Amino acid sequence: MPVYLYQVERTDGSKGEVVEIERPMDAPDPQGHPETGEPIVRLYTAPHLGTRYTQGRTKRLLDDKNIEDKGFAKYVRDKSTGDYYKAAGVQGPDLIKRESL
DSSP states (O other): OOEEEEEEEOTTSOEEEEEEEEOOTTSOOOSBOTTTOOBEEEEOOOOOOOOSSOHHHHHHHTOHHHHHHTTOOEEEEOTTTOOEEEEEOSSSOSEEOOOOO
């Protein structure tokens, strides 16, 4: 659920404390401070957009072409044999065999 900022509005016009209230987007604004009941007004701030760790960015970073450009190798496990084969990269062996136990 999103967190909204509210500020206490006193009768003399001065501003009071800022309160964070977590509530659903479709819920109406609260009429008062959750603990004291004083009147509050909503503060509008810039939204926080988490763009550093998104699915799209992760997919681009782990793309075979990007892995090769950075000098790494990517290995994928063959479920039937348990061996790992190279899916991307220049250096390293093409196949890593699973050792018998």
